[in-house]
Amino acid sequence: MTSLTLRSRPLPEGARQTRSRIRRFLRETPFTPEVDCWGCSFDAEFSAALGSAGFLGMTWPKAHGGHELSAFDRLVVNEELLAAGAPVAAHWFADRQVGPSLLHHGTEAQRRRFLPAMAAGTCFAAIGLSEPEAGSDLASVRTRARRVSGGWSLSGQKVWTSWAHRSHLIVVLARTSPQEEHRHAGLSQFIVELPDPAVTIRPLRQMSGGAHINEVFLDEVFVPETRVLGRIGSGWEQITGELAFERSGPERFLSPMPLLSCLAEAATADPRSSGNPADPSGEDDREVRDLVAASTARLRLLRQASVSVAGRLDEGEAPEVEAAVVKDLGTSFEQEFVARALAATGDLPSPDASDDLSRHLGDAALRAPSFTLRGGANDILRGIVAKGVGLR
Numbered sequence: 001m002t003s004l005t006l007r008s009r010p011l012p013e014g015a016r017q018t019r020s021r022i023r024r025f026l027r028e029t030p031f032t033p034e035v036d037c038w039g040c041s042f043d044a045e046f047s048a049a050l051g052s053a054g055f056l057g058m059t060w061p062k063a064h065g066g067h068e069l070s071a072f073d074r075l076v077v078n079e080e081l082l083a084a085g086a087p088v089a090a091h092w093f094a095d096r097q098v099g100p101s102l103l104h105h106g107t108e109a110q111r112r113r114f115l116p117a118m119a120a121g122t123c124f125a126a127i128g129l130s131e132p133e134a135g136s137d138l139a140s141v142r143t144r145a146r147r148v149s150g151g152w153s154l155s156g157q158k159v160w161t162s163w164a165h166r167s168h169l170i171v172v173l174a175r176t177s178p179q180e181e182h183r184h185a186g187l188s189q190f191i192v193e194l195p196d197p198a199v200t201i202r203p204l205r206q207m208s209g210g211a212h213i214n215e216v217f218l219d220e221v222f223v224p225e226t227r228v229l230g231r232i233g234s235g236w237e238q239i240t241g242e243l244a245f246e247r248s249g250p251e252r253f254l255s256p257m258p259l260l261s262c263l264a265e266a267a268t269a270d271p272r273s274s275g276n277p278a279d280p281s282g283e284d285d286r287e288v289r290d291l292v293a294a295s296t297a298r299l300r301l302l303r304q305a306s307v308s309v310a311g312r313l314d315e316g317e318a319p320e321v322e323a324a325v326v327k328d329l330g331t332s333f334e335q336e337f338v339a340r341a342l343a344a345t346g347d348l349p350s351p352d353a354s355d356d357l358s359r360h361l362g363d364a365a366l367r368a369p370s371f372t373l374r375g376g377a378n379d380i381l382r383g384i385v386a387k388g389v390g391l392r
Contacts, residue, residue: 004389006308006322015072022080025053033085033356035363036255039374040212042163043087044124050088051121056095059314060103065116071314075307079250085258089163089212094118094125096249098171101189101242105230110191114169126164128172128192128216129239131157137380138173138239139183143218145174145190151224152176154190158216160374165201165214169193172218173235187235191227198222208351208366241318246375248309248323253302253330255371256338259360260299263341264292266357287344295337302330321388324381331371331378338368 029049034041050056058074060066081088099118102111117123134140143156154174164170170192177186192199198221203211230238267289305326312319342349342365349361372378386392 004321004325004385006305006325008304009307009311011072011076011307012070015070015076018069018073019076019080021053022055022077025050025055026080026084026086031084031087033258033360034087035085035258035360036367037085037258038082038088038092038251038255039162039370040089040210040363040367041085041087042089042166042212044090044122044166046087047091047121047124049121050091051119056091056121057099057115057119060099060115060119064103064111065119067119071310072307075250075310079254079303082250082254083257083261090124090166091118091121092251093127093162093167094123097127097242097246098125098169100245101171101229101238104241105189105234105238107226109226110229114191117168123169124163124167126161126167126170126194126214126216128158128161128164128170130160132159139179139187139236141173141175141187143172143174145176145188145223147176148222151222151226152190152228154192154218154221154223156218158218159214160204161201161214161216162374163212163214164194164216165203165211167194170199170216171229173239176232176235184236186233187239188232189229189235189238190223191229192218192221192223193227196221206366208363240320243376244309244313244318244320244323246323247327247381248306248313248319250303250306252327252375253299253306253333255334256341256360256364256368258356259341259364260292260295260337262357262360263288263345264296267292291337291340291344295333298333302326302333305329321385324376324384324388327375328378328381328385331375334371335368338364 031046054067055077057066058069059071062068095118099115102115114123129138131141145152145154154172172190172192173187174190175186176188179186198219200217202215204213204215205211309319309322309326342361349365350358351362353359353362
């Protein structure tokens with residue numbers, strides 16, 4: 001059986017300085033904090049401001065609009081953005097996933113075309129992976145690409161595609177050859193620029209009234225040869241490398257952080273300062289304090305695991321199994337925390353409430369069910385881990 005190691009790594013001094021810079025940026029830039037900000041809070045102007053300040057494309061080469069900083073610098077920036085509940089959804093998938101994929105697998109022309117705008121926070125990207133009846137089983141995708149004169153023609157359907165309706169491009173995983181005995185063979189990736197008359201995007205309305213995820217229908221979409229990402233037939237290997245970036249970041253355990261911050265403030269506040277005669281040692285208060293303490297301890301452990309993966313990514317490795325562990329443990333924590341917060345407060349949550357605590361509780365209650373699904377359902381991830389350590 002293969003051992004699995006997530007070793008603790010201290011942050012370098014440069015990353016500490018970067019943390020000070022992003023905190024100053026957040027103090028000086030107005031926004032409304034939101035739970036699950038990386039999935040649901042879209043603000044193109046905020047993303048452009050981040051790009052202008054040098055907080056996007058941080059690890060990328062300067063020749064492509066980046067800043068040649070470490071994965072640790074990027075990590076602390078994202079930690080602070082998520083902890084603050086900043087509106088980062090517009091640029092998130094381009095900065096986290098599509099940009100690194102272009103660096104590793106794209107052509108020089110593709111890098112010049114997209115990366116500088118992504119680093120500037122003005123080019124947004126969507127990820128076309130999941131499909132109906134496939135979900136986390138990406139080897140079962142049915143979207144097909146057939147070779148035509150000058151390129152490829154794509155037909156099929158994607159679902160749960162975040163912010164496709166406001167993106168400038170979507171990277172589509174499609175089957176370029178019949179499924180063989182090896183299920184992962186014959187898959188390829190394509191860059192589809194948006195809007196495109198052969199692409200229909202239908203937002204999926206949620207109970208809250210919002211619509212940040214979409215169905216995407218591809219009807220004989222022409223993709224020129226110059227927009228093939230990587231090598232034909234290597235799509236599976238390419239996306240598994242990308243998923244290490246997607247699954248190991250702090251967004252996998254910090255989505256409800258604005259709610260935790262509100263609870264921490266409530267747990268440490270002196271009720272006499274607001275004229276509240278409630279006994280601060282009462283049972284309800286004790287339950288909230290216990291929740292804050294236990295959640296903070298778990299977050300410290302999850303953060304150490306995330307920092308460990310960031311270090312390996314910085315060294316050029318692709319720790320897919322370790323990233324799956326972070327995602328499984330982190331999103332499970334997020335769901336458990338929200339459930340316990342709802343029980344501990346006894347409040348009726350409302351996304352439309354005027355006070356931050358009730359509003360964050362309402363948003364968290366609506367969004368928590370998706371935490372363990374997006375990025376690969378946790379049951380699927382546990383299978384990846386089991387296989388990676390030799391248990392299956």
